[in-house]
Amino acid sequence: MAQWETSLANQQKLREEHDRFTRAGPRVLTSAERQTITALASDITGLWHAKSTMVTDRKELVRPVQRLNQLSYYP
Structure with missing residues (x-):
């Protein structure tokens, strides 16, 4: 029974981590970061x-x- 509870707890932890990750969304580059990338690419x-x-x-x-x-x- 302890293994079952541990597995359920791990599953819940993974769900919570996934929820936090999907809520965070992609990071938006600043204008300065975009300019730096553009300069390097050129x-x-x-x-x-x-x-x-x-x-x-x-x-x-x-x-x-x-x-x-x-x-x-x-x-």
Whole structure:
């Protein structure tokens, strides 16, 4: 019986966490954040060569391009 009660308690906890998550909604970017993203997107070369850009960041930059190449294969 204790296992059943534990499972029910875990289920309730997950429901509550899910409810909190769905109520929170997506985060809205500030105007400054939008401007920063736009500036970075317009200078991919500079972003790529920046000292602060790590290998994992570069991989994230390449993924959408790879995806476009995959999609362009199909007419």
